Amino acid sequence: SYVAVCLPGRFFGHYYYLMIPPLVLLSAVAGDDLGRWCAYALGRGRGLRWLPSAVVIALLLFTQWAHYLSQPPIGITSPRYHGSDFWARAIGRKLAAVTDPDDTVFVYGDAAGIYYYADRRCASRHIMLVGLAEGSRGVELHRRQLLEDLRRNRPRVIILLFNEPPFPAWKAFLRAHYSKP
Numbered sequence: 001s002y003v004a005v006c007l008p009g010r011f012f013g014h015y016y017y018l019m020i021p022p023l024v025l026l027s028a029v030a031g032d033d034l035g036r037w038c039a040y041a042l043g044r045g046r047g048l049r050w051l052p053s054a055v056v057i058a059l060l061l062f063t064q065w066a067h068y069l070s071q072p073p074i075g076i077t078s079p080r081y082h083g084s085d086f087w088a089r090a091i092g093r094k095l096a097a098v099t100d101p102d103d104t105v106f107v108y109g110d111a112a113g114i115y116y117y118a119d120r121r122c123a124s125r126h127i128m129l130v131g132l133a134e135g136s137r138g139v140e141l142h143r144r145q146l147l148e149d150l151r152r153n154r155p156r157v158i159i160l161l162f163n164e165p166p167f168p169a170w171k172a173f174l175r176a177h178y179s180k181p
Contacts, residue, residue, distance in 0.1 A: 092117020109161025124149035
């Protein structure tokens with residue numbers, strides 16, 4: 001549970017936040033019970049009650065080292081993001097080289113890491129395409145907001161990733177205001 005819940009880059013941690021308090025309490029009670037059992041089984045009274053706790057701490061330190069501390073930065077995120085951090089960094093650095101710090105940019109896709117590595121602001125309130133997908137609740141409103149934001153903030157660069165097929169008004173906006181590189 002610890003490896004799945006707590007190690008960075010494994011899963012979305014916020015899915016598991018509600019599991020953490022019961023797991024901590026369960027682990028504490030189980031560790032205490034295991035310590036009592038070891039002390040009883042080995043016939044040493046209180047002398048070895050610390051042994052299960054020491055083993056658990058050693059295992060936790062080992063998993064931290066194996067899955068996190070000994071990994072290069074890309075090794076931490078690749079189990080969850082399949083290496084997208086690597087190309088987000090590359091695109092972000094290239095974007096930073098061709099834009100000024102006060103320029104806004106827009107990524108039509110689900111790669112918010114590009115904004116981080118480019119150190120540029122998104123030209124819209126929609127940094128990911130979740131609300132723009134066909135069939136999403138309020139999709140027409142979100143699409144209208146996106147186009148209004150982009151007309152108002154005029155991103156210097158728009159990166160097209162096409163995680164979601166472009167909608168007709170989006171294509172018309174691009175044809176009217178931008179050219180291919």
